[in-house]
Amino acid sequence: MQCSTTFTMRRWLYAACAIGLLLAKPVVAVEDNRIIAVIVPVQAGLAPDIHADELGLIFWRKKLYASHGQALHPVNLHSEHPLRLKFSQQVLHSTPRSQVNYWNGLYFHGVQPPYTVQSEEAMIRYVAETDGAIGYIDACHVDERIKPLFWLTPSKLTSEPPALRCDSSN
Numbered sequence: 001m002q003c004s005t006t007f008t009m010r011r012w013l014y015a016a017c018a019i020g021l022l023l024a025k026p027v028v029a030v031e032d033n034r035i036i037a038v039i040v041p042v043q044a045g046l047a048p049d050i051h052a053d054e055l056g057l058i059f060w061r062k063k064l065y066a067s068h069g070q071a072l073h074p075v076n077l078h079s080e081h082p083l084r085l086k087f088s089q090q091v092l093h094s095t096p097r098s099q100v101n102y103w104n105g106l107y108f109h110g111v112q113p114p115y116t117v118q119s120e121e122a123m124i125r126y127v128a129e130t131d132g133a134i135g136y137i138d139a140c141h142v143d144e145r146i147k148p149l150f151w152l153t154p155s156k157l158t159s160e161p162p163a164l165r166c167d168s169s170n
Contacts, residue, residue, distance in 0.1 A: 035162055036087055036152035037139040039127050048072055048132045052150055052157050056091050058134060060102075061111050066132065074114035075126050077134040083120070087136050090152055140166035 038055065040047040046049035048066040050058065059074045066072055077084040079096035088096055103113040117123050120137045127133040128145040138163075142148050151158050 004025060014049075033154050034083070034086075035139040035154075035164060036083060037142050037148040038134065038136050038150040038152060038157075039124070039142065039146040040051050040134050040149050041128055042145060042147045043050070047147060048134060049150075050134065050149060052159060053148065055134075056093075057155065059092055059114055061106070061113065068131045073130050073133045073134060075123060075130075076114045077120070077136070078116055078118050083136065083138060087152065091157065136148050139164055 021121055028152060040050070048070050049068055049073075054063055056073050060078070061074070064072055076087075084096055088094055088099070092099070093170070099113075115126070116127055117135075120141050123135045123137050124141070124143065129133045136152070137146065139151060148161070149159070151160070151162050152160055
């Protein structure tokens, strides 16, 4: 009787695992050569003073204030957005999925993850209207409401504007 019960439980466990694997969306690194603009508000009073080597610390919420004391407000695109995956891999050296345990652990210490928005337009609006905000968008979508602070190319983070090749499909 016990052997039969164990066998049945194993079958259910295998079936549940198989269904879970079928339903789970795999995180796959996609060849994405788009350039990401790290953006801040265009108004000098709202824009934080940030150095390139601090960017990861800001998004991990290990650096909460700019050098002149302004509170920093990092903002992410939603976890399934391709730019979020690229930004996370290049700047934070992880994926949005692997960050869940980190944020769950900090929750009980009162540390909240960066605010999340659903689209690049929402990112632009949030950054443009929020003191100390810092976010990222496709560099081809930069407009007069925000100021690019850094550029994330496929190979590096730089403060020098790269040559952009934007077309109507971006």
